Amino acid sequence: MIAITNIRQLITMAGPAHPRTGGELRDIGLVEDACLLVGEDGRILAAGPRAGVSIPPEAQVVDAGGMVVLPGFVDAHTHPVFAGQRADEFEMRAEGSTYQDIAAKGGGIRSTVRLTRAATPDQLLAIASRYAFWFLRGGTTTIEAKSGYGLTLEDELKLLRCIRRVSESTGLRCVPTFLGAHEIPDEFRGRRREYGDLVIHQMLPAVTRERLAEYCDVFCEPDIFDLEESRRVMLAARSFGLGLRMHVDQLSDSDGSLLAAELRVQTADHLENADRFSLQALQRAGVQPVVLPASVYALGSQLYPDARGMIETGLAIVLATDFNPGTSPTTSMPFAMSLAITQMKMTPAEALSAATINAAHSLGRGSDLGSLEPTKLADFVIYEARDWREIVYWVGVPLARSVYIGGHLVFQASLLRNPDRFDVHEFQNSVGP
Ligand code: NIG
Ligand code: FE
Secondary structure: OEEEEEEEEEEOOOOOOOOOOHHHHHOOOEEEEEEEEEOOOOEEEEEEEHHHOOOOOOOEEEEEEEEEEEEOEEEEEEOOOOOOOOHHHHHHHHOOOOHHHHHHOOOOHHHHHHHHHHOOHHHHHHHHHHHHHHHHHOOEEEEEEEOOOOOOHHHHHHHHHHHHHHHHHHOOEEEEEEEEEOOOOHHHOOOHHHHHHHHHHHHHHHHHHOOOOOEEEEEEOOOOEOHHHHHHHHHHHHHOOOEEEEEEOOOOOOOHHHHHHHHOOOEEEEOOOOOHHHHHHHHHHOOEEEEOHHHHHHOOOOOOOOHHHHHHOOOOOEEOOOOEOOOEOOOOHHHHHHHHHHHHOOOHHHHHHHHOHHHHHHOOOOOOOOOOOOOOEOOEEEEOOOOOOHHHHOOOOOOEEEEEEOOEEEEEOOOOOOHHHOOHHHHHHHHOO
16 A cells, blocks of 8 residues: 655546536646555555545555646557657658658658568567657556557557557556558558458458457548548448547548547547537537647647637547657657647646546546546656646656556656655755745
8 A cells, every 4th residue: 555645736637427528627626735545456545635534554655745746647649659760751841841742752651661560579569668668757657559550460460469568568558549541551552442451351350359459540531541441441440349539630621520420439539620510510429539739730730629619619628649750759748738738728727637537538448547536546647846737837848756557656757966865855855845
């Protein structure tokens, strides 16, 4: 049993058991001068004002040093398994090329696919584990992790098996999503329907036989998987028992969100080009929108999704990084939240709800993750901050100090100059009142 004491602000996110909408998004369950008690099973026993929590003598006490504690972030949209990087394309875009220009010339997703196919399972595990630690040290304790850089039966299985191994070896919780319909690979250029057949008739059966994925996703764009092909893949995935997520209306307004509403998928992601009419359709269908402002930012675009419109429409908005080597080279949820606040005018509280409890609901984990309430899993982070808003205000500064998953410490920041002597007490003194 562990007791985290001396918490200046505990953000519990306690609230209704459904995905949060409207005014609910602003209620973060802030408790001052708080204590958190975690049982042997890694679940929360108590989370509230210090005076109301009695600490059993056998508990191991961790002094939070008068700092802030938040639930771990739940990043509900990432592409974390790939070889190589695309810094060259980042430079090309600065010089005027567009993402689509680069993709049409054989760069983009297809270039990452070539490198990822060449990597062995162990090489991929080493690469992806490095990114898993980036997530952890940024305060993210759960990610949704997509395949999609293999695009052959064996290579897609290789990526999904890698996701499972990364989760086992690093402790980062991973919810796997099969994204075989991410791009048309080189060997199927001009034969989109045949590639769709491969996804539906060979990949989906093998992925589900090995229970390698909980969700299936598709990159719905006119030049990649158009509405008809996207519908076909999604319906097949549903018949195999997978939950559905979709990349829609990212690069063009192509009615992808209307298809997402028609199919009543779990999430419609991106939505940069979705209008109010589409948002209303998503709301009626009970679809959660996932906004990914870091990918807008890294593409050098100004076209952020209409997050305020989503909230006004009553949608249970989710915020994620979209971590991938092409459009979003970041694992940082605080950075995504900062963009949500400055570019999409979400309030810090709305951004936090979208990054924790609503994200957990979008992954079918709303009763286990996303808030710090009794019986939920003890995934939480102690930050170097005395006001929780500092976490998004000090932009680009990593403030997570101690990251816990299921009550186990998985990351601890240390000071290089004097690592042995660093502890949270000393740290508190240097922060001051
Ligand atoms: O979400 N849109 C499709 N997939 C990614 C980009 C992947 C890549 O460029 O490698 C995204 O932005
Ligand atoms: Fe994506």
